[in-house]
Amino acid sequence: MTSTKNINVALIGNPNTGKTSVFNQLTGLNQQVGNYPGITVEKKIGFCKLPYNIKANILDLPGTYSLNASSIDENVVIEMLLNKNDKLYPDVVLVVADVENLKRNLLLFTQIKDLEIPTILVINMADRMGAKGISLDVPYLEAQLKTKIAVISSRKGTGIDELKKLIVAYQSLPTEPCLNASIIDPEYFNRLRKTFPNQLLYKLWLVITQDVNFAQLDRNEIRNSYTRSQTELKKIQQKETIKRYQFINEVLKDGQKINLATAKDFRIQLDRILTHKVWGYAIFFAILFVIFQSIFSWSAVPMDFIDSTFASLSTLAAQHLPAGVLTDLIAQGIIPGIGGIVIFIPQIAFLFLFISMLEESGYMSRVVFLMDKIMRRFGLSGKSVVPLISGTACAIPAIMATRNIENWKERLITILVTPFTTCSARLPVYAIIIALVIPEKRVLGILNLQGLTLMLLYLIGFGTAIVAAYLLNKILKINGKTYFVVEMPGYKLPMFKNVSLNVLEKTKAFVWGAGKIILAISIVLWFLASSGPGNAFHHADQIVAAQHLSEPLSATDFENAVASQKLENSYIGIMGKAIEPAIAPLGYDWKIGIALISSFAAREVFVGTLATIYSVGDTDNENTIKNKMQTEIHPDTGQKVFNFATGISLLLFYAFAMQCASTLAITKKETNSWKWPATQLVLMSGLAYLVALVTYQILK
Amino acid sequence: MRQTIASLKKGEKAVIRDFDVEAIPLKLLEMGCLPGNLVEVLQVAPLGDPLYLNINGSHLAIRLETAREIAIDPLTITLQ
Numbered sequence: 102m103t104s105t106k107n108i109n110v111a112l113i114g115n116p117n118t119g120k121t122s123v124f125n126q127l128t129g130l131n132q133q134v135g136n137y138p139g140i141t142v143e144k145k146i147g148f149c150k151l152p153y154n155i156k157a158n159i160l161d162l163p164g165t166y167s168l169n170a171s172s173i174d175e176n177v178v179i180e181m182l183l184n185k186n187d188k189l190y191p192d193v194v195l196v197v198a199d200v201e202n203l204k205r206n207l208l209l210f211t212q213i214k215d216l217e218i219p220t221i222l223v224i225n226m227a228d229r230m231g232a233k234g235i236s237l238d239v240p241y242l243e244a245q246l247k248t249k250i251a252v253i254s255s256r257k258g259t260g261i262d263e264l265k266k267l268i269v270a271y272q273s274l275p276t277e278p279c280l281n282a283s284i285i286d287p288e289y290f291n292r293l294r295k296t297f298p299n300q301l302l303y304k305l306w307l308v309i310t311q312d313v314n315f316a317q318l319d320r321n322e323i324r325n326s327y328t329r330s331q332t333e334l335k336k337i338q339q340k341e342t343i344k345r346y347q348f349i350n351e352v353l354k355d356g357q358k359i360n361l362a363t364a365k366d367f368r369i370q371l372d373r374i375l376t377h378k379v380w381g382y383a384i385f386f387a388i389l390f391v392i393f394q395s396i397f398s399w400s401a402v403p404m405d406f407i408d409s410t411f412a413s414l415s416t417l418a419a420q421h422l423p424a425g426v427l428t429d430l431i432a433q434g435i436i437p438g439i440g441g442i443v444i445f446i447p448q449i450a451f452l453f454l455f456i457s458m459l460e461e462s463g464y465m466s467r468v469v470f471l472m473d474k475i476m477r478r479f480g481l482s483g484k485s486v487v488p489l490i491s492g493t494a495c496a497i498p499a500i501m502a503t504r505n506i507e508n509w510k511e512r513l514i515t516i517l518v519t520p521f522t523t524c525s526a527r528l529p530v531y532a533i534i535i536a537l538v539i540p541e542k543r544v545l546g547i548l549n550l551q552g553l554t555l556m557l558l559y560l561i562g563f564g565t566a567i568v569a570a571y572l573l574n575k576i577l578k579i580n581g582k583t584y585f586v587v588e589m590p591g592y593k594l595p596m597f598k599n600v601s602l603n604v605l606e607k608t609k610a611f612v613w614g615a616g617k618i619i620l621a622i623s624i625v626l627w628f629l630a631s632s633g634p635g636n637a638f639h640h641a642d643q644i645v646a647a648q649h650l651s652e653p654l655s656a657t658d659f660e661n662a663v664a665s666q667k668l669e670n671s672y673i674g675i676m677g678k679a680i681e682p683a684i685a686p687l688g689y690d691w692k693i694g695i696a697l698i699s700s701f702a703a704r705e706v707f708v709g710t711l712a713t714i715y716s717v718g719d720t721d722n723e724n725t726i727k728n729k730m731q732t733e734i735h736p737d738t739g740q741k742v743f744n745f746a747t748g749i750s751l752l753l754f755y756a757f758a759m760q761c762a763s764t765l766a767i768t769k770k771e772t773n774s775w776k777w778p779a780t781q782l783v784l785m786s787g788l789a790y791l792v793a794l795v796t797y798q799i800l801k
Numbered sequence: 802m803r804q805t806i807a808s809l810k811k812g813e814k815a816v817i818r819d820f821d822v823e824a825i826p827l828k829l830l831e832m833g834c835l836p837g838n839l840v841e842v843l844q845v846a847p848l849g850d851p852l853y854l855n856i857n858g859s860h861l862a863i864r865l866e867t868a869r870e871i872a873i874d875p876l877t878i879t880l881q
Contacts, residue, residue, distance in 0.1 A: 167831045205833055205859050332823060339822050342830045346857075368860075369843070378847035470862045474848040483851070507826065584826040585867065589853055589860040 108157040109189055110268060114197030115206050116164035117590040119225045122255035122599050123197050124161040134606055142177050151265045160189050168212045170311055172504050179311055182216055193219045193271035200226050201233055207349045211279055215303035219274035221249050221267050228254040234360035242356040247275045280348040285340040310334055368591055375467045385468055392455045400447040411440030430627055438623025441709030442616045449525050450608045452494040457603045461595035469587050479567050480574025482506050485515040492522035495611055496764045500771055507584035514573045516771060517781055520764050521566035523559045526704040530755050531558055533708055536727055538748030561756050618703050626699055626710055633671035641666040688747035688797040690735060702762045746800035750793040758789035806840060806868040814841040815873035824870040833857030
C-alpha cells in the first residue's frame, strides 16, 4: 500500500457550507462511499493529487455545528479527531466555512484548534463576497486565528490550487490553540490538568462532556472523579461558547468588513413567497405534483426499453448457449432476476435527482418551516417531511434522514411510519398489477385511469403514515423536551456536479444493495422451481401422458402441461401450496403465494419471482412477464388469475405490508432495539392481511 | 411582563437578555443565541409557529415554546 506516503486530510464544517462540493472539487470521481464500522453513518473517502507528486486521502466527515455532539453523525467527527491510532487520523484538518456565516463557522474552528491538530481554514463561497459587500483582511485573520487561510469558491473552482499548496505544506502549520477556553473555570481545569498531565486539556473536556469512545483513556476513571451534574456541565459549555464567541467577535471586528449598503439579498423576497400562507403551500404541492408526474412519464420509455431488452437477452442466451442446466439457470434465473432490478434505475435516479436538488437549493428547510406546525398535530416534526418524501425513493435512506430530529418521540414515530410511504420497490409491483387489472381508459377526458390509480396508491401511503403517526402519538408514552432548531440556509442554484454525483452514488448503493438480495433469491428460486422430490416431479411427462391417453395433446400443449405439472410438484410449488389455504381468502393462488414468500425480503422480488416462475420450462422467452401473467388461468375456476378483485387486493396488500428485511434491519440499528422493528412488522403486515381480505371478499 | 422572542412581531428586532440554560438546546447557543446578541424575527410560519429568526447573523427557525424561554430587551431601551 502506498497509503503510508499519502497525507490524510479531513474535511470538517458546518452543514450548508459547501463542504461536499469542496470534497468533489478535490477528488473528482475518485470517491469511495462506505460505512463506519457498526453504524450506518456514511463514510466518504476520496483521493487527490497534490503538487510535487504528493497524494492525499481526503475524508469527508459529517457536517456538524460544534464538537458538542448530539447525534451519531456528529460523534463520528469527534471520535475521528480523538483517536490518533485510526489509520485515517488526519495529518491536517480543513475547516470549511461559509463566508456569509463566518462568525458561526469559526466556533467549530476554534474548538478544533484546541485539539492542536494542524488546521487550514477554508473560506468557501468567495464568489458571493461582492454581492454581500464582504471584504476580508486575510493576513490579519491568519495571525489572529494562528492558521493559514484559503479563500475559495467551490462553485467557480477558484482558489483550489492554492488550497492544494497549503495542504502539501501542512507540517509548517502552527498547532497552538487560538484562545484559552479553560479560563472559564480555572479551578476545575487546573485540577484536571494536574491529574492527567500528559493529556490535552480540551480532549479531557470533550471526553467528560461527550458520549464518545476514546481509546487511550479510561473514561470511567475521569468521569468518576471529574463529572459534574448535567446542569453544571451545560453551564460550563455555555460559558465556553460565550468565551469563544467573544474571541471571534473581536477577531472579526478588525478582520472582516461588511458593507450593508452594497449587500444585495433576494433571500427576503424569496422567503416571503415560499413561506407565504397560501403561495407557500401551493408551491410546495405543485412541486410534489411535478416530481411525481415527471417520474412516471419520463421513466416510462427507458423502463419499457429495459424490460424488452432483458426479455430478448434471455432468448439470446437460451438460443446461443449450449443447452443444459447452466444455460437454464442463466436464461431463466439470473437474467430475469437482474432485469427486475435494472428496471428500477430510471425512477430511482429521477427521485434522487429531485430530492438532491431541493436539498441543495435550500428549499427543503423552507418546507420544514412551513410544515412543522401541521406535522406536530400528528406527533411528527417539520423535519419529518424530508424522510417522508425521501421514503418515496427508499425507506432506508429516509430512516437515516430522521437523525436530525432532536425530539426522540417525534423521531421514533417518523421512523415507524416512514415505511408506509410508497417506496420505489413497490412501484414495479404496482405497475405490473395496474397494467393487468385497470383498463387503460381516460376519465373526464384528460385523466389516465391507470395513472390515477397509481396516484391514489401514493396518497393511501402518505395518508396511512399520517394516521398511524397520530395513533402512535396517542399510544406511546414518551416524554421529552421538544427541541427544534433548523438552519435556514441562503438560496443557491444546485450545482450540477454535486447533484449528479449524489444521484450516481445513491442509485449505485441502492442497486448493489437490493441487487445482491434479488440475485441470490432468484437463483435459489430457480433451483427450488426446477427440482422437486418424488415421482410427481421426476416423471411428470409420463404422468401427463397417462392423463391424456384417450385424447393425445399436440406437442406444444403437451410440453406446457408437463411444465406446469413439474412446477406444481417442485419444492417451491409444494411451499406455495402449503400457504395457499391462508391466502386463498385474499384471492391469491399458490404461485402468488410463492411470490409473497420470496418478496418478504424485498418487495421488488415479487415481479422477479413471477418472472422466474413463469419462465421455468417456458420455451418462448420473448414473451414479457406481463403477457405471461395476463394469460394465466386459474385451473379450478377457469377465470383469469389476475382478475380485478385479486389485483386490487394485491395492490392494497403491498401498500401496507412490511415486506422489506433491510428496513427492519435499519430500524433495529437506528432505534437500538428489536422492539420497534417487531412492532412495524406485526402492525403493518397484520393491517395488510386484513385490508386485502376485506377488499377481496367485497369485490369478488 | 417579561418579554421574550415569542412576543416579537414579524420584522421586530431586540437584544437577547438571558435564558435558563436547561430550557434551550445547546445547538441554539452554538448558533449564536447568547445574551447580548441581536435577534430579528424575519418570518412567522403561516400557523403562527415556528419563527424564522436572524440571530447574530445566523438564519434559523425555532418553535414558539423555545422562543418563550428566551428573554429579550426591546431594542429601543438598550440604545439609551
